[in-house]
Amino acid sequence: MDIGRPAIAVAGAGLRGSGYARRIREAGRGRIVAVAEPDPARRARFAAEHGLPPERTFAGWREMAAAGRPADGVIIATQDAEHAGPAVAFAGLGCHILLEKPMATSEADAVRVLEAAERAGVMLAVCHVLRYTPYTRLVRGLLADGRIGAPVSVQHLEPVGWWHHAHSYVRGNWRREDESGPMLMTKSCHDIDWLVHVMGEVPSRVGSFGRLSHFRPENRPAGAASRCVGCAVEPACPYSATRLYLSCLGDPEREAWPLGAVTDDRTEAGVLAALREGPYGRCVYDCDNDVVDHQVVNLEFPSGATGAFTMTAFTPAAQRQTRIFGTHGCVEGDGVRVSVRDFVTGELEVLEADRHGAARNSPGGAPMDGRHDDGDDALADAFVEALATGDPSRLSSGARESLATHRVVWAAERARRDGVVVELTATTDPVDAGPPAPADFPHPPRKAR
Incomplete structure (x- = not known):
């Protein structure tokens, strides 16, 4: 690798994975060298942004892992249920890992992730950004x-x-x-x-x-439709999808999120079409949450x-x-x-x-x-x-x-x-809270009394 510039691969090119990769590229301290992303449009956008050749783009983390150790480190920003699998796989390939939270969706899988990282001797950090x-x-x-x-x-x-x-x-x-x-x-x-x-x-x-x-369904207002577009009570509903997502148009930050999860079409017609057909247009009282x-x-x-x-x-x-x-x-x-x-x-x-x-x-x-x-x-x-x-x-x-x-x-x-x-006993929770605050952190002096 370049001296002082580690190579980093990204598994999951959604909002989180793309954001971390963009920061790394813009800061110039690391190199983004590969991506695994099942959505073809997202994968193509990510590859274009970071200048990745076709052989360094993969349809999923399994394909990337099967090709061998992809980089010095891997950012894992897949959906929550697919955190443990890639973490264990890439640790086994000797990659250091930045893992989006949560570590896993079960305690057993989280322990499996920890053990894989320690067995391989790699660094693994969870994205507790706060x-x-x-x-x-x-x-x-x-x-x-x-x-x-x-x-x-x-x-x-x-x-x-x-x-x-x-x-x-x-x-x-x-x-x-x-x-x-x-x-x-x-x-x-x-x-x-x-x-x-x-x-x-x-x-x-x-x-x-x-x-x-x-x-919940029992709180659905009388006369509410199953979707916000065309719903008679939508104008008075605090949770109107139509109001929320149309208001994002023209604002680059809000077009990236939350609108980016709904549609890539940044037009009124595109947003309305997505709300008529996709999950984000559903009535909040008629979902499977x-x-x-x-x-x-x-x-x-x-x-x-x-x-x-x-x-x-x-x-x-x-x-x-x-x-x-x-x-x-x-x-x-x-x-x-x-x-x-x-x-x-x-x-x-x-x-x-x-x-x-x-x-x-x-x-x-x-x-x-x-x-x-x-x-x-x-x-x-x-x-x-x-x-x-x-x-x-x-x-x-x-x-x-x-x-x-x-x-x-x-x-x-x-x-x-x-x-x-x-x-929570020492058996169920054997580890500490993390390192103490650094001694050299600058603080305002105490006022004289």
Whole structure:
């Protein structure tokens, strides 16, 4: 390979796989050398963007694996049910792996992935992108510095957004547990992982409540059609597919997602045709969905600290919101800004983390763009850097750390379904929460008292 420029293949050229590959190409630190993608149009677009010859494009991950070791590293961004198979196969070929979350749709398969990576001696990082944002580094740094004393409890909200939930979890690929997994895994394993990462310990006890309350046939309005196009009640429905997807036209970001999942035809006629014929035009009360639309998870940590996580569809699509309460202060964050209250002085300090990870006082006004994409880019950069240097410490979301937090999710699902509190013992959850916050992270100095 080029010195310092590892070769990387991509299995799954959808939104996630294409996004990571584009970041790697634009950053110039790695080379995209192969793609496996079953959709011919996506495969052709990806090959054209990265200048791949026909012999380096494959109809699926099995074909790519059968051709031999494709690259130094492989990004696996296939559908959830096809994470374990390619992860095991490419680890066996000696490829380092960046694996889209979840690791697998069952605990047994996730263990199989971990064992394959360790047996082959390859690095495997799960795409828990929230670990890699400047905001997360800031929050972890504040706790490591003792700015709020000992953390005692945490509240964390994942506001999915009414239209996002309808798009992905009622009409879309993650609507059914038997095809992907429970909502807590497919959407909110990010959040459970983040809580473990920030609090620095894996919970010892887990409880949960939640159900599919609204997107059910019995809640279908009188006179509603089976599809939004031509439906008499569509203009007054919050979940109108017609309103959502037509409003994406002319906005490049929204044309890429969510509209890109619906159709490649960026015209009104093309969108309407897709809504008349495809899954994204269905009435949300007439789909085959079964995942929950709201859920709470209660956590007890070995230290005695407690946590409460809420996921709900019935919000605007917004940043996660978190409050951490400590013995000497508390912090409140929205994914971009962090407010720190000191119980001794009573002072409130508002901080932001810039793209380089440095904390600074917030100037107020519109927040910086500290959303998911910061973590996506940082994770792609970290994966390439780990490959170039052979240093796994560049990656904070290794297979063992991710298996530990996935097990918390599976425990929460058992608790929700069975109405019990689930104990996580050293036997069922033997790994730690990940590395501590780096000692050299720049923090604002304490104010003199």
